[in-house]
Amino acid sequence: MKIYPVAVSGARLKENCIEKRVEKKLSRFGLDWDGIEFSGQVKEKKLKKLREFCESEEPKLRLKITNSLGRRRTDYRRRYFSSHKPDVGSRFICVYCGKWLKKDNVTVDHLYPVGKLSRDVKLQKKLEKKGIRNVNDPKNLVAACPSCNALKANHMGLWIIRGKLGQNPLIWMARYLLRAAIVAGGVWAGWYLFTLLT
Numbered sequence: 001m002k003i004y005p006v007a008v009s010g011a012r013l014k015e016n017c018i019e020k021r022v023e024k025k026l027s028r029f030g031l032d033w034d035g036i037e038f039s040g041q042v043k044e045k046k047l048k049k050l051r052e053f054c055e056s057e058e059p060k061l062r063l064k065i066t067n068s069l070g071r072r073r074t075d076y077r078r079r080y081f082s083s084h085k086p087d088v089g090s091r092f093i094c095v096y097c098g099k100w101l102k103k104d105n106v107t108v109d110h111l112y113p114v115g116k117l118s119r120d121v122k123l124q125k126k127l128e129k130k131g132i133r134n135v136n137d138p139k140n141l142v143a144a145c146p147s148c149n150a151l152k153a154n155h156m157g158l159w160i161i162r163g164k165l166g167q168n169p170l171i172w173m174a175r176y177l178l179r180a181a182i183v184a185g186g187v188w189a190g191w192y193l194f195t196l197l198t
Contacts, residue, residue, distance in 0.1 A: 002043070002044050002121075003041050003042065003043055003044075004041065004042055004043075004044070004047055004065050004121065005039070005040075005041050005065065005066045006031070006039065006040065006041070006042055006047065006050065006063060006064065006065055006066060007037045007038065007039040007063075007064050007066050008026060008031060008037060008038040008039070008050070008054060008061050008062065008063050009036070009037040009038075009061070009062050009064075010054075010057075010059065010060065010061040010062050022057065022061075025053060026038045029042055029046060029049075029050050029053075030042060030046075039066065044121065047065075047121060050063060051063055063119065064118050064119060065118055065119060065121070065124075071114075071118065071134070071135065072110070072114045072135060072136065073136045075136075076108060076110070076136045076141060077108045079136060079138055079141065080108040080138060080141040080142075080143070081103070081108075083138035083141075084138065084141075084143070086103070087143075087169040087172075088100065088169060090102070090103070092106050092143040093143065093166070093169055093172050094143060094144050094145040094148055094166070095109075095111075095142045095143060095144060095162065095163045095165075095166030095167050096144055096145075096148035096151075096152065096159065096162050096163060096166055097145060097147075097148050098166065098172040098175060098176075099145045099148075101143065101145055105145070105146070106143045106144070106145075107143075107144050107145070107146050107149040108141050108142070108143065108144070109141070109142050109143075109144040109148075109149045109152065109163075110135055110136075110140055110141060111140050111141070111142050111160060111163045111164070112127060112132075112135065112140055112156070112160070113152075113153075113154045113155070113156065114135050115154045116154060116156060117135045118135070127140070142163050142166070142167060
């Protein structure tokens with residue numbers, strides 16, 4: 001069974017105002033107070049109960065898994081560019097909308113968001129099976145335009161599907177060609193109707 005390093009923090013957890021009931025409960029989970037937060041290691045079964053306890057408190061306590069898998073690093077942008085070449089010429093393609101971007105305009109996005117990955121044990125296991133060692137792994141980093149990156153934020157669902165499909169530049173080339181064919185077909189149909197009516 002896995003053991004997870006965790007930390008519990010929140011507005012109520014300040015040195016002089018921690019309720020004895022909350023302190024006692026967190027101590028039962030094997031967590032110690034370090035002056036800033038309660039931290040320690042819990043087994044997978046206890047992690048679920050700890051999460052339920054944190055969510056049941058008002059205001060809620062923040063639980064985070066403090067392993068390196070879900071911790072953002074400061075060099076993830078450099079990691080992305082060292083492992084990914086431009087998609088077309090010197091341009092990168094936003095994986096979510098297909099916009100062509102200069103390197104300076106690329107916002108490097110974590111496909112599986114840092115916030116979700118740092119708290120979700122099932123998601124961590126899923127990514128480990130896919131060979132993604134941590135949230136900053138180049139396999140989890142994608143090029144995005146600033147607007148798509150802001151819209152995606154901490155969401156997953158369809159954003160993950162769009163991001164995975166959008167990593168293949170051929171998808172975008174096919175989309176551009178299809179659009180061009182539709183426009184050309186529309187122009188031809190308009191010209192044909194015009195010749196019929198005149």
